[in-house]
Amino acid sequence: NRDTCAGIYAFNNAMRDVTFMTWPTAVFEALSERESKREAEWARIKPVVDEWVSVIDSFDDDD
Structure with a gap:
């Protein structure tokens, strides 16, 4: 039992140093940048889209 606990503790300490286990902030930063670009393009x-919608809606009112 003591050996098992020591092994788990050693494994836990070793896993803290593994780089692929870190939080993937780069992914979220890239998504945020892409979303910002999309919002700027939509703005x-x-x-123009709103203008076309009003024109299309005016045709619907004629029926």
């Missing part, structure tokens, strides 16, 4: 085209 540019939204007025």
Whole structure:
């Protein structure tokens, strides 16, 4: 039992030093950057889309 506990403790300490076990912040940073670009692009085209929607809606009102 004591050997098992010592082995688990040693394994736990060794796993703290493994680099692939760290939190993948780079993935979230890349996703955030991509989302920011998407939002900026949408902000540019939204007025055009809104204008087209109002034109299309005006045709629906004629029926």
